[in-house]
Amino acid sequence: MGKAIEEILLKNNLLKKEDYARALSMQKKEKTPLFKILLDEKLISEKVLLAVLSENLDLPPADLAKIKPEPSALRIIPEETASYYNILPISLIGKILTIVTADPLNILAIDDLKSTTGYNIRYCLSTRKEIAESIKKFYAQKEKKLDEVIADLSSDFQGKTIEVIKEEPTEESPSTESVEELIGKIKNEKVEVLSEESIDERDLLREADQTPVVKLVDYILLQAYQKRASDIHLEPYEKNFRLRYRVDGILHEETELPKRLQQAIIARVKILSDLDITERRLPQDGRFRVKIENKEIDYRVSVLPICFGEKIVLRALDKSSLSLGLADLGFLSGPLDKMEKATTRPYGMILVTGPTGSGKSTTLYSVLNKLNTASRNIITIEDPVEYQISGITQIAVKPEIDLTFAVGLRALLRQSPDIILIGEIRDFETADIAVKAALTGQLVLSTLHTNDAPSAITRLIDMKVEPFLIASSVIMISAQRLMRKICDSCKEEVEIPQGVLEKLGVKLESGEKPVFYQGKGCKKCHQTGYYGRMATAEVLLLDEEIKELAIREAPADIIKKKAIENGMTTLRDNALENFKNGFTTLEEVIRITSED
Numbered sequence: 208m209g210k211a212i213e214e215i216l217l218k219n220n221l222l223k224k225e226d227y228a229r230a231l232s233m234q235k236k237e238k239t240p241l242f243k244i245l246l247d248e249k250l251i252s253e254k255v256l257l258a259v260l261s262e263n264l265d266l267p268p269a270d271l272a273k274i275k276p277e278p279s280a281l282r283i284i285p286e287e288t289a290s291y292y293n294i295l296p297i298s299l300i301g302k303i304l305t306i307v308t309a310d311p312l313n314i315l316a317i318d319d320l321k322s323t324t325g326y327n328i329r330y331c332l333s334t335r336k337e338i339a340e341s342i343k344k345f346y347a348q349k350e351k352k353l354d355e356v357i358a359d360l361s362s363d364f365q366g367k368t369i370e371v372i373k374e375e376p377t378e379e380s381p382s383t384e385s386v387e388e389l390i391g392k393i394k395n396e397k398v399e400v401l402s403e404e405s406i407d408e409r410d411l412l413r414e415a416d417q418t419p420v421v422k423l424v425d426y427i428l429l430q431a432y433q434k435r436a437s438d439i440h441l442e443p444y445e446k447n448f449r450l451r452y453r454v455d456g457i458l459h460e461e462t463e464l465p466k467r468l469q470q471a472i473i474a475r476v477k478i479l480s481d482l483d484i485t486e487r488r489l490p491q492d493g494r495f496r497v498k499i500e501n502k503e504i505d506y507r508v509s510v511l512p513i514c515f516g517e518k519i520v521l522r523a524l525d526k527s528s529l530s531l532g533l534a535d536l537g538f539l540s541g542p543l544d545k546m547e548k549a550t551t552r553p554y555g556m557i558l559v560t561g562p563t564g565s566g567k568s569t570t571l572y573s574v575l576n577k578l579n580t581a582s583r584n585i586i587t588i589e590d591p592v593e594y595q596i597s598g599i600t601q602i603a604v605k606p607e608i609d610l611t612f613a614v615g616l617r618a619l620l621r622q623s624p625d626i627i628l629i630g631e632i633r634d635f636e637t638a639d640i641a642v643k644a645a646l647t648g649q650l651v652l653s654t655l656h657t658n659d660a661p662s663a664i665t666r667l668i669d670m671k672v673e674p675f676l677i678a679s680s681v682i683m684i685s686a687q688r689l690m691r692k693i694c695d696s697c698k699e700e701v702e703i704p705q706g707v708l709e710k711l712g713v714k715l716e717s718g719e720k721p722v723f724y725q726g727k728g729c730k731k732c733h734q735t736g737y738y739g740r741m742a743t744a745e746v747l748l749l750d751e752e753i754k755e756l757a758i759r760e761a762p763a764d765i766i767k768k769k770a771i772e773n774g775m776t777t778l779r780d781n782a783l784e785n786f787k788n789g790f791t792t793l794e795e796v797i798r799i800t801s802e803d
Contacts, residue, residue, distance in 0.1 A: 437454070586622060587599060675758055
């Protein structure tokens with residue numbers, strides 16, 4: 208392969224023959240890699256060499272200005288090894304370790320890394336200078352003291368405050384100190400660290416209530432708000448304590464938290480959520496509310512015992528998104544018109560399908576918000592109640608006391624509801640009661656876990672719901688996804704080959720030459736190129752032909768084919784329309800509609 212690369216350089220006049228001969232002579236004397244000599248002697252541009260390597264070895268280039276290596280990858284290769292081979296480990300997925308290198312033909316380095324790490328190595332390319340600078344930058348960040356971690360977390364929050372809102376007023380007033388004041392206090396304070404063994408409740412309470420720990424949790428919440436994170440993950444491992452944020456649907460690893468404060472940080476979150484801080488064997492669920500910049504945010508907290516402690520996931524629930532209408536959620540006009548038409552019906556069933564995190568609850572709550580008037584009795588039954596809304600009766604299922612979806616649904620039907628929201632239809636009993644409620648005068652809203660809209664019909668049939676009841680009760684089924692929007696601050700034009708567009712089904716009118724875009728990456732979007740998300744959906748209205756297929760128990764693909772003939776636009780086509788309109792990228796379309 209090295210010979211092939213050299214031939215390409217000579218054939219394309221990228222390297223002079225006499226320079227090549229001189230480099231070969233030096234290589235024999237100095238026993239140094241040929242490419243290093245070519246670069247050191249400035250016989251060829253490093254960018255040209257990397258371009259040739261990338262094309263002929265099928266290795267992607269890496270922009271280290273936009274990449275933040277995962278701490279788990281940095282831990283595998285010591286800084287000395289990284290500096291010696293001039294490589295930077297950036298990610299670890301399963302048994303594949305991805306590293307950035309300037310010399311992918313260094314066989315000795317490849318063999319050494321495989322044998323010492325035990326992982327399969329995948330390469331990306333970058334310049335020697337950028338790799339060396341990144342090694343100094345990121346390895347220096349591995350071990351940080353508490354005040355450094357706090358300073359890192361709080362760098363963007365000058366002047367902002369956070370206030371924990373208690374359900375009942377307490378004597379202790381909430382903290383409203385600025386970040387600058389808190390940093391000054393924390394730097395001079397020491398934290399008492401307790402061992403894992405024999406921690407009693409009083410010790411744990413005292414540890415969790417120490418000012419640095421309290422403020423560290425505050426900064427984690429502040430940073431999550433600043434980054435627009437929908438979830439915060441606190442994950443303990445054998446030798447580290449990882450913090451990750453889910454932003455626009457993608458998890459990003461942040462600064463590692465001090466492992467010695469793991470127990471105190473977990474206890475602090477439990478105290479905020481009114482959970483049992485001494486229970487470390489069983490899962491727990493709770494919630495709390497904070498006020499940041501006069502904006503109230505609910506956090507739903509899930510605690511899960513794992514091998515090295517307890518993993519905590521905090522889901523941010525922002526009520527302000529519920530005041531948005533369906534049009535503000537980003538739906539295209541076609542699906543939007545069908546959805547708004549269906550929600551005006553006095554009775555029947557509306558189903559929203561999609562995987563976890565696809566915005567189903569937000570869509571249904573937006574519908575409820577619109578329908579929430581004094582003349583309607585609206586009741587929801589959920590597991591758990593995500594958004595607490597004034598004027599709506601909300602029930603949380605509690606299986607431990609036998610308050611299931613089915614039991615709660617039977618009870619609420621005696622409360623004379625006009626509109627019912629069922630968090631999720633999971634079994635025949637719930638599905639059967641919901642269908643019959645839709646037939647007897649209620650508008651029923653619910654969710655199912657299916658990949659597309661037609662599959663919801665076959666899913667209900669699999670639950671043993673009578674096909675004629677499905678045909679009679681279901682008005683509309685919507686399958687939706689959330690796709691990331693291109694950041695407006697760093698939006699730039701990008702060329703996409705015609706062959707790629709045709710292969711992915713992008714239909715262009717004759718003579719049409721649309722302009723496509725991507726995000727370059729900037730401070731606003733944290734170098735991702737994306738900022739915010741929008742919904743895309745396929746909406747199936749059950750006309751007579753679809754109802755007939757449902758009664759005949761036709762397969763989902765037959766129902767889908769007929770729905771498309773009758774005017775349904777698929778998820779892929781809706782997403783491609785957003786791409787053509789310049790709202791998102793082709794990569795994002797492929798990511799969210801890969802099953803199509």
